[in-house]
Amino acid sequence: MAGKAEEPVNEQAVATIYGNMRADINQVYSKITELEMEVSEHSLVINAIKPLDQSRRCYRMIGGVLVERTIKEVLPAVQHNKEGLEMVIARLNEALEKKKKELADFEAKYKIRIKKGDEVKDDGSKKEGSAQGVLVGPAGAAEQN
Known part of the structure; x- marks a missing residue:
């Protein structure tokens, strides 16, 4: 963000800012991937316990502690967590698009071309x-x- 306030003075500064922007984008990509895996796991749990008897015992890990509950108590919590994760993923996707646009603008401004290995x-x-x-x-x- 400091790159926006002042113009880079040389090619090395431009390359550093560009590298930082690409690193930020990669971090967002990896976080989105990680959260999508968690959503997938939540879906598997929901699909596994939904058809079962609601009074049946199940166990849930809360802060590293395994707690005994019933499916009736656990299912809504797991569904709520899944919805929350999906909302976070949506916000991260918006942030990713914004960062990609900033990167494209930066590339155009400084005429950056990437050599393919x-x-x-x-x-x-x-x-x-x-x-x-x-x-x-x-x-x-x-x-x-």
Whole structure:
């Protein structure tokens, strides 16, 4: 956020700010993924206990302590937690879109282009492939004689 208040003075400062912006986006992505896994787990629990008798005993982990309750008590709490997680994910997705837009604006402002690592590797493999073709050619010709 400090990058908005003052203009970067050199390429290194721009690169640092850009790297920080990308790191922020990656953190939000990983948090969204983590929360989506928790929502999935909540759904599995809900689907598993919903058809069961409401007076049946079940156990719930609360702050590292396993507590005995009934399905009637636990099911609404698990559903409420799942809804809360889904709301947090929605807010994180909004924040992610905002950060991606800021990053795109920053890239446009400073004309940032990313070199793909794959492009460099592809060029190297093409050279290796042509070198291997040259080695295979004479070996194949020697076998035919």
